[in-house]
Amino acid sequence: MTYCVALKLDQHLICMSDTRTNAGIDNVSKFRKLFTWTVPDERVITLMTAGNLATTQTVVSLLEERSLAPEERNPGLLRVPTLFQAARLIGETLKEAIAAHAPKGGKGDKFSATLILSGQIKGVGPRLFMIYPEGNFVEASAETPFFQIGETKYGRPIILRGFDPAMSVEDALRLLCVSFDSTLKANLSVGMPLDVHVYDKDSLTLGHRFRIEKDDPVFDEISSSWGDALKTALEGLPRYNLPG
Secondary structure (H helix, E strand, O other): OOEEEEEEOOOEEEEEEOOEEEOOOOOEEEOOOEEEEEEOOOEEEEEEEEEOHHHHHHHHHHHHHHHOOOOOOOOOOOOOOOHHHHHHHHHHHHHHHHHHHOOOOOOOHHHOEEEEEEEEEOOOOOEEEEEOOOOOEEEOOOOOOEEEEEOOOOOHHHHHHHOOOOOOHHHHHHHHHHHHHHHHHHOOOOOOOEEEEEEEOOOOOOOEEEEEOOOOHHHHHHHHHHHHHHHHHHHOOOOOOOOO
16 A cells, blocks of 8 residues: 655645555565656656556556657657646556556456646646546645545545645645654555655746655654644543543
């Protein structure tokens, strides 16, 4: 399993993903799930993946190869005119990869994957999409300004309560760390290290990219402080008296 989150802030796009893959208790590995493409001063694209590893690796490899193909053969990820068209291209590539891995005449559920696409192409503001195994997709809006894929249920309540599009990058990173910390503690199929990309609106260049490793002192302090804050908040809540 995996856990990936993308936040659309007023001035930034922030993506964070774990790196653990789990094909059974004796087969746990690390693989990158956050990928970027860029044409400086023209476009920045970030893709995060969750689902069957063979499928997601195929999608990324196909996108990489086709982005280098001559323009007359295929528009490619680095030539599509809008991020909407990029979402369509990636959706079709995902359908192709699932069909290639599925047994003949059988269903491809075992090989499904879900993707998050974010970025900006010159002339239009930053955009954020979630792409489903069927190849269709939805775009983030003012009502839904963030997307999650993978093991979402443990970290989602944190983001729902704490997210504000106007928040600073520093506050957003703290929120994401708490969301991931809750998921890491609840589900062994999600694991460190965590990959992060912070894109600045209208910069049209790759932003801050870094990896939060296991035993990272800041992450550990956030985790510890969050646990202490929860205990303090619990002690301050109204008490129920037992009836009778």
